[in-house]
Amino acid sequence: MxxxxxxxxxxxxxxxxxxxxxxxxxxxxxxxxxxxxxxxxxxxxxxxxxxxxxxxxxxxxxxxxxxxxxxxxxxxxxxxxxxxxxxEMHQELSVDDTSQEIIQKVFRTSIQALEETLSIMDVDAFDRAADLIHGATQRDFYGVGGSAQIARDVAHKFLRIGIRASIFDDSHMMLMSASLLGKDDLAVGFSHSGNTMAVIEALQLARRNGARTIAITNYNESPLAQHADVVLCSTAQGSPLMGENAAARIAQLNILDAVFMAVAQRDYRAAEKNLEKTMAAVASKRKDKFL
The missing domain is CATH 1.10.10.10 (Winged helix-like DNA-binding domain superfamily/Winged helix DNA-binding domain)
Incomplete structure (x- = not known):
């Protein structure tokens, strides 16, 4: 260093x-x-x-x-x-904190996570991830617990522009999915610690079958990262009360929002067209349509 x-x-x-x-x-x-x-x-x-x-x-x-x-x-x-x-933004939460102090500490911890994640962003890895997502035939996302929720959020964004992804949060389903992936496909593993065995095993199997792999994690030398072609890394300071992954989740969502924009940019005309279609499809479900 x-x-x-x-x-x-x-x-x-x-x-x-x-x-x-x-x-x-x-x-x-x-x-x-x-x-x-x-x-x-x-x-x-x-x-x-x-x-x-x-x-x-x-x-x-x-x-x-x-x-x-x-x-x-x-x-x-x-x-x-x-x-x-x-x-200096990160401060430990205490059971004696006032509501104002809790708000300040939680927000500042998230701001710190965003600032520091931005400082370590690997732009080459970011571009490779966008290329892999855009070019894949099949995209399978793996995550459990809170990481599965991040995977769902990302898949929802991509669907809006016509980029389809499947989400798996069960260890058996992950392995079944990974066993069917091939050289034109992509597996994305989501794990804050990078130590979640179900996700590691699925990514490992997908890679063994020829699929390309991406890891979304907080530790770029974690076991999960070792089985990834591309690693997108967040960083966050933990606290006993909140843990690390609360602020890391904010950072990871921002990384993936940026990836979403980069993927859309690769074929902006198609993304715009599909966005119009998907927005029109759910327009009737919005209450403000009738106001």
């Missing part, structure tokens, strides 16, 4: 995305750093090692595992990141 050429807003997200690669002890060291209010350019390697109860060599090893050249580069990047307004 070259912090000199990186958008500073991406420092926190890049570290968070690599956290699953760390052992519990290594993760605790990183959490120690981010919990230190006094962490600055003068904070020594020895001080961090002492506070975390590990050796200085382990701290250096962790910073390299996170993609930095060493402790100094890690320290400088984190200090600069912590000074950004976006880094």
């Amino acid at each position: 070259n912090s000199d050429n990186m958008d500073l807003k991406a420092v926190g997200p890049r570290i968070r995305m690599r956290m699953p690669l760390l052992t519990p002890l290594e993760a605790r060291v990183v959490e120690t750093v981010f919990a230190l209010r006094s962490f600055n350019e003068e904070t020594s390697l020895k001080e961090i090692a002492t506070d975390a109860g590990v050796s200085e060599a382990m701290v250096v090893k962790i910073t390299k595992k996170l993609g930095f050249a060493g402790y100094r580069e890690f320290r400088n990047a984190v200090v600069q990141y912590n000074q950004l307004p976006t880094a």
Whole structure:
């Protein structure tokens, strides 16, 4: 990770995305750093090692595992990141918060997720995803729980412009679907953690059968991402009360709204024509038609 050429807003997200690669002890060291209010350019390697109860060599090893050249580069990047307004947006929710505080914290956490997801967006991956969705014969979307709801939202948008997609949220149905996909087809796996076995297995099988694959996840080195031709990554900071995926959901929906627009752009005339058809088809169901 070259912090000199990186958008500073991406420092926190890049570290968070690599956290699953760390052992519990290594993760605790990183959490120690981010919990230190006094962490600055003068904070020594020895001080961090002492506070975390590990050796200085382990701290250096962790910073390299996170993609930095060493402790100094890690320290400088984190200090600069912590000074950004976006880094200060996230605040832990408390059972003692007033309604006004809850509203402020939830909104700011979502704004932070959007700002930081934008900072790590891979435009090449974005374009490849749009091309794959537009060019596929069959598009099958896999997700469980909250991720299935994101898949449904995206499929609904695409149907409006004539891009058909099937959604599967049952592990058996996912595997049956994946077994029938081929080289002209596309499988898209939705999983915040990237560790959902049902989605991983389905994407793996689809790829083995020659289909192209896309992963929508919060961790670009997760098991799901490893079975994807293209990874579209969100990033969000969690809290004990809300979890990570509440804010990540907002970021993922925005990524996919942008993908939707890019797919529509690939054949705008057809998208416009199909949008007119689908809007006309449901016009009679709108109450305002009779007002």
